Amino acid sequence: MKTINLTYVFLAIIALFTTVSCVNDDDYTVPDLTGTDPVFADGQVTSVEALRNLFLQEGETVDLSDSTQYVEGYVISSDEEGNWFEEIIIQNSASEPTAGLRVLIDESPLFTYYEVGRKIYVKLEGLHLGESNGVLTLGVTENLEKIPAPLQFDYIERSSIVETIVPVQTTIADFSEDLENIFVQLTNVQFAKEEVVDQSLTFAGEATDEFDGERIIFSCDSEQTVLLSTSTFASFKSVLLPTGRGTISGVLTRNFFGDTFNLAINDLSDVMLEDENRCDPVEIDCGLAAVAGINVLFEDDFDGQTVNSPISGNGWTNFIEAGSEQWEAYSSTSNSVSIGISARVGAFGSGDASTISWLVTPLVDFTAEDGETLEFLTSNSFSDGSTLELLYSSDWDGVPANIPNATWDVLPAAYITQDDDNFREFYESGIVDLSCVEAAGYIAFRYNGSGAADFDGTYELEGVQIKAN
Known part of the structure; x- marks a missing residue:
């Protein structure tokens, strides 16, 4: 019995060594994960910024199949918590970066090899450089497909260098293509009131969240917004959104x-x-009225204005708080219903870092009447991230320069056209009930945008009527 057992052991050992030898012969090599620095010839390494400039020059997907270079960068994304999938994002520097790049890899997880801060080198041979989902991307073939999993270690070399990623301090107004694929930080922001005060939403755990949960980040400084996108596969998808304000990176x-x-x-x-001190603007919400008042307190259809000239007269105050754009008279035949002249504002082509433009009614005495209502029409052209707000103030002194310093409360009941509305249509505000306004004051339409492509939308205003019983 002892002889038979020793024989089996001996045969097993031989089989084991034979198996290992077969694996080595097939070259199933294990990647070097110690982080030893690869050695490159002079000129063999290029930068993310150089690739970005190449794409901008070509204006279309670039075939890098014959390249002998590697692109170096620092990893800024992590799929450890499931919010990224089969991609890594790199930028050209751990601090003060100027360009970023997405690399598609048909493998998950990736954080075990390419953790945040790790410097890596990506071989360009056989890849294409282009734009996918709106951002600069490296992938296989002109369709920018993912690098096959068995080839990931042929394409990506790890450096021994691991740096702390320093987020770029920026604002929503300063978002641009130059900051895409870069790790940024927004300060003095919070999640929108309707998501954490009026409701208690999670990051991406609602029944309506199909692939991603999109939540509104609100800037306390500029009152602009941007969406936080969270995968429904993220481990933290069911965590409630925090209600305070601070920073988001x-x-x-x-x-x-x-x-x-x-x-x-x-x-x-x-x-x-x-x-815990939120910056939510005060709202005056009387809701919508069933019928409008019968006595006109103020109205304007803008037909008396001069096209392409600033809105003036009839008690209007046309004020630029930031940027260079005023409300102007406008006429177009592209709308499905001809309405004549309207008031228009937008930041397209302005070059403004910030555009804030006000159109304010004359003083209305809401204490002298009952059942006050407001109606108007709005339309937009590619409003994107720009906004138009309806506001009320009882403490503005009538001096244009003092408009930004007055207290302006939001009138949320009105419908103002949204980015996905048909640009050929004018949309009714609804009959906005102002009966709960208890002091004489001003109604304002405030535009907030910039010359950046994602914030340079245009709004049109028509048929403003304030009535009472």
């Missing part, structure tokens, strides 16, 4: 369609909203 990317900016985090440590 993440990779600036775009939505699936590539038409609007999104922010994407790696994990919950990127969201630091610890200040």
Whole structure:
């Protein structure tokens, strides 16, 4: 019995060594994960910024199949918590970066090899450089497909260098293509009131969240917004959104369609909203009235204005708080219903870092009447991230320069046209009930945008009527 057992052991050992030898012969090599630095010839390494400039020059997908170079960069994304999938984002520097790049890899997870801060080198031979989902991307074939999993270690070399990624301090107004695929930080922001005060939403755990949960980040400084996009596969998808304000860090990317900016985090440590003092604007919400008043307190259809000239007369105050754009008279035949002249504002082609434009009615005494109502029409052209707000103030002194310093409360009941509305149509505000306004004051239409492509939308205003019984 002892002889038979020793024989089996001996045969097993031989089989084991034979198996190992076969694996080595098939060259199933295990990648070097110690982080030893690869050695490159002079000129063999290029930068993310150089690739970005190449794409901008070509204006279309670039075939890098014959390239002998590698692109170097620092990893800024992590799929450890499931919010990224089969892709890594790199930028050209751990601090003060100037360009970023997405690399598609048919493998998950990736954080075990390419953790945040790790410097890596990506071989360009056999790849294409182009735009996918609106951002600069490296992939296989002109369709920018994912690098096959068995080839990932042929394409990606790890450096021994691991740096701390320093987020770029920026604002929503400063978002641009130059910041895409870069790790940024927004300060003095919070999640929108309707998501954490009026409701208690999670990051991406609602029944209506199909692939991603999109939540509104609100800037307390500029009152502009951007969407935080969270995968429904993220481990933290069912965590409630924090209600405070503070900082949010993440990779600036775009939505699936590539038409609007999104922010994407790696994990919950990127969201630091610890200040319990929110910056929600005060709202005066009387709701919508069943019928409008019968006595006109103020009205304007703008037909008396001069096309392409600033809106003036009839008690209007046309004020520029920031930028260079005023409300102007406008006429177009592209609308499905001819309405004559309207008031228009927008930042397209302005070059403005910030555009804030006000159109304010004359003083209306809401104490002298009962059942006051407001109606108007709005239309837009590619409003994108620009906004138009309806506001009320009882403490503005009538001096244009003092408009920004007055207290302006939001009138939320009115419908103002949205980005996905048909640009050929004018949309009714509804009959906005102002009966709960208890002091004489001013109604204002405030435009907030910039010359950046994602914030340079145009709005049109028509048929303003304030009535009472």
